Amino acid sequence: MAFPKLTVVKSLSEVSAEQADALILVGNLAAIDDEHYAEYVMSARQTDARIGKQVLLLQHVQAPGHRLILAPTGPLNRDYDDVREIFDAAHKAATIARDAGAIKPVIMLNGIPAEARYQEAELAAYLGACQSLYQGLEAREAVGEDILEPVQQITLVGQQLDAEWAMAVEAGKRVARDLAGTEPERMAPLKFAEYCRQAFAHTAVKVTVKDDVQQLQHEYPLLSAVARASIPVARHRPCVVRLEYQGANPQRTLMFAGKGVVYDTGGADLKTGGHMAGMSRDKGGAAAVAGFVKTVAELQPDDIAVVAELGAVRNSVGADAFVADEIITAHSGKRVRIGNTDAEGRLVMADMLSHLREEAADGKWQQPELFTVATLTGHAALAKGPYTALVPNRQASLADIPQALFAAGERYGDPAEISWARREDYQFVAPRTPADDLLSSNNGPSATTARGHQFPMAFLAISSGLAEHETDSATPLAYVHMDIAGSGVEGGDWQHGKPTAAPVTCLAGRYLRR
Incomplete structure (x- = not known):
């Protein structure tokens, strides 16, 4: 029974080119932590008003596989916001990554508030991606699991997620x-x-x-x-x-x-x-x-x-x-x-x-x-x-x-x-x-x-x-x-x-x- 296996790393620098073929940035894209990607996104926003408003795939020569997927959550400071905002953004981004041909995406969270309601944001990102990538049993049996579910590996840049626990839930x-x-x-x-x-x-x-x-x-x-x-x-x-x-x-x-x-x-x-x-x-x-x-x-x-x-x-x-x-x-x-x-x-x-x-x-x-x-x-x-x-x-x-x-x-x-x-x-x-x-x-x-x-x-x-x-x-x-x-x-x-x-x-x- 296959589903995307999870690897958790502390920083993006730990991810080799062989380990990944797309980078998914999830969260607040108005202030990206990585200066290089922040400058690129700011420049791209000058010509594409959709950036920061919807999930988009951009080409970036330094991103894994040259694929940079921006997955904005929208505001996270409203009274009614919760961790599902991260789940939903990762859900949409994983679909785009798969359809673009990526099979080893990296997910990195950005600008997530340090509040109790977001303490499981890393888990939500992984589970949201898995929910998106899942295909039904009958379809897998008819068409083939490898064809319908090509993504077999997800790397998450995180600080606290227990990969074994997350995979057991999935x-x-x-x-x-x-x-x-x-x-x-x-x-x-x-x-x-x-x-x-x-x-x-x-x-x-x-x-x-x-x-x-x-x-x-x-x-x-x-x-x-x-x-x-x-x-x-x-x-x-x-x-x-x-x-x-x-x-x-x-x-x-x-x-x-x-x-x-x-x-x-x-x-x-x-x-x-x-x-x-x-x-x-x-x-x-x-x-x-x-x-x-x-x-x-x-x-x-x-x-x-x-x-x-x-x-x-x-x-x-x-x-x-x-x-x-x-x-x-x-x-x-x-x-x-x-x-x-x-x-x-x-x-x-x-x-x-x-x-x-x-x-x-x-x-x-x-x-x-x-x-x-x-x-x-x-x-x-x-x-x-x-x-x-x-x-x-x-x-x-x-x-x-x-x-x-x-x-x-x-x-x-x-x-x-x-x-x-x-x-x-x-x-x-x-x-x-x-x-x-x-x-x-x-x-x-x-x-x-x-x-x-x-x-x-x-x-x-x-x-x-x-x-x-x-x-x-x-x-x-x-x-x-x-x-x-x-x-x-x-x-x-x-x-x-x-x-x-x-x-x-x-x-x-x-x-x-x-």
Whole structure:
């Protein structure tokens, strides 16, 4: 699995002609540190007013490969500026470098303010370039990785970036983008599982795939209901991929349930009017969890354990499809009345979260923190835009888990915003009759439903049994729901946008920074 390898040097003078074939200057171009390049840019600005306003390629005889790429960030002193300005500028510049024929660019930051919000500017530049240069798995398989991704080396002039750590993050993001961005047949459930097996081969991560239909129906009844219409088609049958990593002396255990709906037709509540396009990306939550675990595998931290269950399922429509009004008993024993079959992701995760809840409560794992990660609601995208929505329970809030994730997202350029679970969210999913214990959803779009991305957290807490582990219980458990419907793809384009791998960088910054 190739991606641009990173070398960090202290100064441009350390870079030989053989090591580089383009120089990318990222930052404030009004005051370039290198006097020679500063004079050249000042002169060029006299004849080209675009300099300093947009990313440009100039010819310069002393630049590596005679290529000088100017990547201005614009102002960095405004209240709302953050490290993503550097990410975006490097993203644009890397594309120009590649298209110009460069395969070994050097990135040098210039004029970045010495403020806390830019302390990870070097990492942002590298990850921005890698995001730009990444090409999807199917394209690489069809055309050739070497052809589509010719840039195999990036040199960064920096003072603090740990190259090994940065590459581990990018390795995880690449796994997440591969899994999220593939079409529904290339990454059908069992192929999703096979990719995971290959990604974690020869690592300390144990991969277990549960694919026996009868076992799934018994142990994951809600997940199996979502998959019911897919079971007659062998290649579409569901599975649960379990990933386990244990450090030498774990102080905390991160436990994830990831939504891996490889295609969401909406089921019996069929998506119409063109809204089905892009639903092969509905596996972005499971993809992101696998990506984070890949970064864990690369870094092999001693102080954490990670347990993840990824539900790879196709929500097909057919004669045996589950329908609204059904009452299905979850793994936790809760009786769930189906409100809408297009609210399937929470069903897929509820059973996995219930399994993880049991393990966390019985003391098997040290200091557990539970998460669900999903491309769950249009409401999250509407309410939060390109930010991951964090919805914690009270125990997680008391432990400052969402606050720490928020801070890590700000620092590392993978931002999130916190939403709070309220009594209305629990009331929304409360049972209407004695026949059931809770309702999965209403029958309208989440984007037009008040608190449309918050109430699913309440459903997940109740349906998984986590609601019985609140702060006043004998075994309180911390839980955060992460909705990446707004942050999971570039530009919010779920059919064509490149996956962002959110929240891999945020999680890595919070739990894996050395």
